[in-house]
Amino acid sequence: MASKQHQKTAIPFxxxxxxxxxxxxxxxxxxxxxxxxxxxxxxxxxxxxQGTTLxxxxxxxxxxxxxxxxxxxxxxxxxxxxxxLVGLLNTLQVSAIGILLSTILGVILGxxxxxxxxxxxxxxxAYLELMRNxxxxxxxxxxxxxxxxxxxxxxEAVIWPGQIHLTNRGVxxxxxxxxxxxxxxxxxxLAGLVxxxxxxxxxxxxxxxxxxPPLTVLWTLLTFLAVAVVGWFALPAAPLTLDFPSVQxxxxxxxxxxxxEFMALxxxxxxxxxxxxxxxxxxxxxxxxxxxxxxxxxxGLTGFQTLRLVVFPQAxxxxxxxxxxxxxxxxxNSSLAIAVGYPDMFxxxxxxxxxSGRAVEMIALVMLTYLTFSLVTSAFMNWYxxxxxxxxx
Amino acid sequence: xxxxxxxxxxxxxxxxxxxxxxGGAPAPSGDSSPAAGDTAAPSTGGDxxxxxxxxxxxxxxxxxxxxxxxGHLICGANNQVPGFGYVDADGNFSGxxxxxxxxxxxxxxxxxxxxxxxxxxxxxxxxxxxxxxxxILSRNTTWTLTRDTELGGNFTATTFxxxxxxxxxxxxxxxxxxxxxxxSVCVQTGTTTEMNLADAFAAAGISYSPVxxxxxxxxxxxxxxxxxxxxxxxxxxxxxxxxVLADPSAHVILDVTLSKEPLGPMVRHGDxxxxxIAQWVVFALIAAEEYGITSANVDQVRATNTDPQINRxxxxxxxxxxxxxxxNDWAYNVIALAGNYGEIYDRNLGPDTPTHIPRxxxxxxxxxxxxxxxxxx
Numbered sequence: 001m002a003s004k005q006h007q008k009t010a011i012p013f014x015x016x017x018x019x020x021x022x023x024x025x026x027x028x029x030x031x032x033x034x035x036x037x038x039x040x041x042x043x044x045x046x047x048x049x050q051g052t053t054l055x056x057x058x059x060x061x062x063x064x065x066x067x068x069x070x071x072x073x074x075x076x077x078x079x080x081x082x083x084x085l086v087g088l089l090n091t092l093q094v095s096a097i098g099i100l101l102s103t104i105l106g107v108i109l110g111x112x113x114x115x116x117x118x119x120x121x122x123x124x125x126a127y128l129e130l131m132r133n134x135x136x137x138x139x140x141x142x143x144x145x146x147x148x149x150x151x152x153x154x155x156e157a158v159i160w161p162g163q164i165h166l167t168n169r170g171v172x173x174x175x176x177x178x179x180x181x182x183x184x185x186x187x188x189x190l191a192g193l194v195x196x197x198x199x200x201x202x203x204x205x206x207x208x209x210x211x212x213p214p215l216t217v218l219w220t221l222l223t224f225l226a227v228a229v230v231g232w233f234a235l236p237a238a239p240l241t242l243d244f245p246s247v248q249x250x251x252x253x254x255x256x257x258x259x260x261e262f263m264a265l266x267x268x269x270x271x272x273x274x275x276x277x278x279x280x281x282x283x284x285x286x287x288x289x290x291x292x293x294x295x296x297x298x299x300g301l302t303g304f305q306t307l308r309l310v311v312f313p314q315a316x317x318x319x320x321x322x323x324x325x326x327x328x329x330x331x332x333n334s335s336l337a338i339a340v341g342y343p344d345m346f347x348x349x350x351x352x353x354x355x356s357g358r359a360v361e362m363i364a365l366v367m368l369t370y371l372t373f374s375l376v377t378s379a380f381m382n383w384y385x386x387x388x389x390x391x392x393x
Numbered sequence: 394x395x396x397x398x399x400x401x402x403x404x405x406x407x408x409x410x411x412x413x414x415x416g417g418a419p420a421p422s423g424d425s426s427p428a429a430g431d432t433a434a435p436s437t438g439g440d441x442x443x444x445x446x447x448x449x450x451x452x453x454x455x456x457x458x459x460x461x462x463x464g465h466l467i468c469g470a471n472n473q474v475p476g477f478g479y480v481d482a483d484g485n486f487s488g489x490x491x492x493x494x495x496x497x498x499x500x501x502x503x504x505x506x507x508x509x510x511x512x513x514x515x516x517x518x519x520x521x522x523x524x525x526x527x528x529i530l531s532r533n534t535t536w537t538l539t540r541d542t543e544l545g546g547n548f549t550a551t552t553f554x555x556x557x558x559x560x561x562x563x564x565x566x567x568x569x570x571x572x573x574x575x576x577s578v579c580v581q582t583g584t585t586t587e588m589n590l591a592d593a594f595a596a597a598g599i600s601y602s603p604v605x606x607x608x609x610x611x612x613x614x615x616x617x618x619x620x621x622x623x624x625x626x627x628x629x630x631x632x633x634x635x636x637v638l639a640d641p642s643a644h645v646i647l648d649v650t651l652s653k654e655p656l657g658p659m660v661r662h663g664d665x666x667x668x669x670i671a672q673w674v675v676f677a678l679i680a681a682e683e684y685g686i687t688s689a690n691v692d693q694v695r696a697t698n699t700d701p702q703i704n705r706x707x708x709x710x711x712x713x714x715x716x717x718x719x720x721n722d723w724a725y726n727v728i729a730l731a732g733n734y735g736e737i738y739d740r741n742l743g744p745d746t747p748t749h750i751p752r753x754x755x756x757x758x759x760x761x762x763x764x765x766x767x768x769x770x
Contacts, residue, residue: 066591066603068577076591149618168619169577250576250622251602260620261604338582341606341615351582351605 043360056365058356059084065351067343069259080352087348088369094262094344095331095373098269102330103323105274110281111307124278131275137336140268144340147267148260154247163244165252168260172245175256185231185239192227199223261342265334273330280326284319285311316388324381328374335370345369456660456667457501457718460528465507468494469527472512475633476741476748477533477553477656486510489741490531493552493658496731497529497674500723505730519544522661529671531658533629546659549672553657554754554763556650557589558628560635563645565622570597570649576622577602581612589652590625609634623647627654632748641747648751670717676766677724680706681733683757683766688732695725706769713769724769734764 013019047053059081066076070086071093112124131139151168152158158166165172200220207213232238245255288311296306337344346366353362460466470491471478478488491510498508513521513532522530523545533555534540536548559578561567570593580587582605594601604621606612613634616624624631628646635641660671681687684703686694695707704710707725714721731737742750756762 064588064591066587066594066601068602068604076595145614145618149615149620153619249574253575338607339611341604341611343605347582347605347607350607351587354582355588 047360054360056361058358058361061356063352064355067348068341069262069343080356083348083352084345084365087343087345090343090348091331091334091337091345091373094265094269094334094337094342098266098273098330098334099327101266101270102273102277102326105270106277106326107281109274109278110285113278113282114285128275128278131272132279134272136268136272136333137339139272140264140336140340143268144260144264148264151260154251157247157252163246163255165245165247165255167247167252169251170257170259171263172252172254173256173258174242174244176240177243178240179237181235181237182239185235188231188235189228192224192231195227196220196224259342261337261340264340265337265342265344268336268340269330269333273326273333276326276329277323280319280322281315283322284315284317287318288314313388314390317385317390320381320385320388324378324385327377327381331373331377332370453664454666454718456528456664457670460501464502465509466494466498466501467509467511467526467528468497469513469518469521469530469532470494470510471532472510474533474629475636476746476750477629478512478531480512487741489553489737490533490656490658492731492737492741493531493675493678494529496678496727496737497658497671499726499730500670500674500677500719503720503722503726503730519546522546522659525661528667529658529660533656534659536655536657540659545662547662547668549658549660549668550675551655551657552675553629553655554650555628555654555656556754557586557625557652557654558631558750559623559625559647559649559651560616560631560644561623561647563643567623567645567647569647570594570599573601573623574599575601577604577620579604579606579612579616579621579624581605581609581626582607586626586652593651613638625651627652628750629656632742632750636747646750648753650753666718670719673717674727676769677706677727678731678734678737679757679764679766680769681724681728682735682764683759686728686733687736688729691725691728702769 044054060079062076063078063080063083064076065083067074067083067086069090071089072082072086074082074086109124109128112120113128115121115124149168151166154167154169156167157172160166163172163174197220200216203214203216203219207216243254245252245257248254251257292310292314293306296310301309334344335346338347338350349362349366353359356362468491470486471488472480472486474488476488478486478490480486494508494510495505499505501507511521511527513527513530518530518532518534519540521527530546531552533553534548535555536551540546541548559570559573561573565572567573578590578601580590580603587603587605590603604615606615609626609630612624612626615621617638626634628650631646635644635646638644658671658675660668681691684694684700684706686703686707691707694703695709698704698707698709701710705713707728708714708721708723712721714723717723720726732740738752738755739745742748752760752762754763756764758765
């Protein structure tokens with residue numbers, strides 16, 4: 001008996017399934033590595049023939065081109081690196097605002113899709129079907145050429161109450177202009193944040209101890225607002241003055257001018273992604289068992305309460321993973337900015353590539369940056385997902 | 394184990410894509426704007442050790458002999474750029490580059506129509522010249538060092554000083570860069586156009602806002618919607634683009650030049666006599682305008698003139714034609730049959746044409762331009 005068992009375990013390694021699996025994987029990895037080696041070697045040889053080597057020092061060179069929209073200091077004499085950062089920040093800006101707005105719109109759409117009201121449900125369904133079957137690029141160009149560029153020319157600007165200027169050079173909005181007390185005011189706001197945080201912690205612990213949570217969120221907000229308002233009037237001069245846009249010369253001056261390129265990209269991305277988020281939300285809501293809703297109604301919760309307290313927390317578990325991919329899609333789709341002339345990272349990198357001839361480095365940099373965006377977003381959403389996951393007992 | 398492997402494969406795939414992406418993109422050299430793609434160099438960027446077939450050179454006097462024996466000139470021309478080289482609905486070639494070839498034929502044969510036009514593309518033009526398929530290349534080609542040397546050609550003279558220009562709606566009444574202060578300019582990305590624009594405004598100390606697009610179509614679409622106060626690319630590109638705008642007459646090309654794009658006829662290396670003929674026909678056209686000789690008054694000038702310079706040009710005096718291997722009334726034929734430089738310009742790019750470009754640099758040095766013909770001595 002014992003000898004038989006011994007014989008069984010003594011299978012030669014070339015017939016051992018575990019060894020074979022390992023060997024198979026090793027062989028596959030070797031093949032992939034070999035091809036990678038060939039490709040890299042090919043690239044290095046090609047670069048050598050061109051007389052160039054890989055390196056990022058060229059990023060210190062003078063850019064020489066202008067960028068229309070920048071949130072950090074930039075001019076044509078800035079470096080390539082600064083130009084890249086300008087593009088990066090523009091991408092982050094449009095992605096962050098886009099994610100926020102498309103989430104709000106998507107949730108509304110998802111809920112409306114399941115509404116008991118036939119008209120609301122029908123409209124939401126029609127919107128979702130239309131959007132999901134459009135090409136985003138076509139949609140962006142539509143928004144740019146057929147909507148925002150069709151606004152009146154600067155000289156014939158339509159002016160809405162509050163000096164909001166509507167033109168095809170952009171929408172001019174009144175905007176706060178910092179005065180010399182603005183720096184001090186920032187410190188006051190920081191103090192307000194600290195105070196609000198203290199209030200939040202205290203109220204939360206009281207709630208835990210007594211089992212009767214006070215209105216934590218409300219009081220926290222009120223604390224912050226109180227500090228902000230008192231600080232504003234306590235300062236000798238108001239930290240911000242309201243600056244109104246006006247037509248001056250060829251363009252608008254003053255206030256904040258939101259360019260048609262940015263608006264076209266943002267509207268396109270938001271309206272498109274919201275449709276997908278709407279479907280994700282609908283799927284999530286439908287995944288919550290009917291019994292939960294019935295039970296909630298039975299204990300007297302209103303429709304909204306049912307949604308907020310019972311359905312949504314459970315639906316989140318289903319919603320979050322696909323929602324993450326929608327966020328990633330939005331960020332990556334923002335590279336279509338090049339079609340409507342918005343200087344995002346991909347667009348600026350393309351220009352740098354053309355001017356410097358550093359194709360390998362620039363494409364690698366762009367890919368790595370998008371990869372980093374995606375990984376960071378995923379990491380955050382995974383953390384959030386774990387928090388909302390069902391705690392198995 | 395498998396998780397780790399996946400991440401390894403993931404990295405490898407990224408690396409592979411990266412390599413694939415760069416394999417297909419040779420480093421672009423400082424190409425000019427694709428909008429005026431014909432004036433732009435075919436990218437000879439870096440990696441091509443042997444860019445052109447080894448240039449054949451022509452023997453001394455060989456080209457003229459061949460042309461005369463054939464009975465007509467073969468001219469490599471453009472057929473797509475109105476005002477420079479274009480085929481109209483009736484199949485006739487027109488344009489300044491085309492008229493130059495007619496002038497050359499007039500100088501050789503006394504017949505401006507003894508010329509056959511061969512449309513050549515931007516890519517094949519230098520090969521066509523090197524292989525002897527065409528006698529002369531007159532196709533809005535920018536004079537650059539590489540082309541003058543490595544591509545086996547010789548630029549004879551500049552017939553059109555092109556350069557990056559600016560177009561704006563005529564209603565705006567702009568005349569200079571300074572008028573655009575604070576305005577927006579539509580421009581195409583990635584080429585020297587964008588940098589020339591930034592340089593010009595920086596040099597003038599004027600602030601502006603660029604609105605940059607990936608291709609010419611979007612650039613001009615945004616411009617025509619009024620997104621920008623002006624649009625910039627090579628002047629010849631502006632002219633042809635303008636002719637397809639909704640109302641071409643509502644847009645003017647400003648008399649402002651942001652970059653150098655000298656265009657001119659090109660001959661093969663090696664045949665100095667042919668080079669001289671091609672070059673001096675250009676000079677004859679310019680000199681004729683300077684002396685006020687036109688196709689209309691050339692007979693009268695020839696009969697009544699007393700200026701020795703003009704007499705030598707028109708063959709009344711001296712043996713200038715023989716020195717080139719031509720008849721002595723070669724320049725007379727050029728002027729009588731093709732007109733002087735100003736006439737050719739006005740016919741193709743003048744104020745009465747849909748492709749009007751202000752003369753700017755392409756005016757005589759006496760009129761504020763840089764056209765200057767050496768003396769006919």
